[in-house]
Amino acid sequence: MNLNASLSSIAIPSCHRCLHFSKPLISLPSSRCSIISPVRSNKASAIAASMSAGPSPAMEATTAESMEPKKKDPWLIVGLGNPGKEYAGTRHNVGFEMVDAIAEAEEIPMSSVSFTAQFGKGFIGDVPVMLAKPQTFMNSSGESVGPLVSYYKIPLKQVLVIFDDLDLPFAKLRLLPKGGHGGQNGMRSIINHFKGSVDFPRLRIGIGRPSGKMDPVQFVLSRFTKQEREELNFTFQRGLEAVRILLLEGFNKSATFVNTAKRIEQTS
DSSP states (O other): OOHHHHHHTSOOOSOGGGGTOSSOSSOOGGGOOOOOOHHHHHHHHHHHHHHHHOSOHHHHHHHHHHHSOOOOOOEEEEEOOOOSGGGTTBGGGHHHHHHHHHHHHTTOOOOEEOSSEEEEEEEETTEEEEEEEEOSOGGGTHHHHHHHHHHHTOOGGGEEEEEEETTSOTTOEEEESSOOOTTOHHHHHHHHHTTTOOOSOEEEEEOOOOSTTOOHHHHHTSBOOHHHHHHHHHHHHHHHHHHHHHHHHOHHHHHHHHHTOOOOOOOO
16 A cells, blocks of 8 residues: 555645644645634725725815814994095094004005995905095085995904094094994994994094184194194004004004003103
């Protein structure tokens, strides 16, 4: 009997555990017993595929959206005055002049007309801004400001009105979060068009009171002296800084800056 032939005809299992031996009789590296769960295999394949494919479109959109800076709501800044060359440079028109100073400093063109107002759009920092100078004459300012606020849907807390004030010392600024018209007819008109609401900020610019028995109407339509003009230019610079702080850092910081600011000393 051929021993080699007999051995070759015997099928020896490749796994020693099948015959309950403690050690394999024959070491065959290429014939290990390997059992892989189909479920595990499919799950692993799916994970590997998702990792190689990268983030999903929905995840990318959410990430991109979270990285974008939040858009800020626009402000409307209104300066009160009377239109026309005959009123230019008068005390009653300091609101116009303050808006002009803002427009020049922030390079906002005031070349368009919207709702009977000289109008311009731009930015102060990253805050969108609309500047307006109503051309309706002072006593009818609300006829322009009211429709502007309504059309552009500006919340009243972001409508800043700048106007002259007889009750403040000359060239003094005062920033308030709300209040009445204080006898100023332009403000009276605006409040009426806001349905009586006084909850909007205002920047008052002091023009002083007339001396002697001068009629207040004549006084507000008078022009400034050379010395007053120099001091007023300084006031406009402080007003510009106050507006920047208001829009970029909030009302409280701006009010602190404005209401504690000192006037420059008048030279004799």
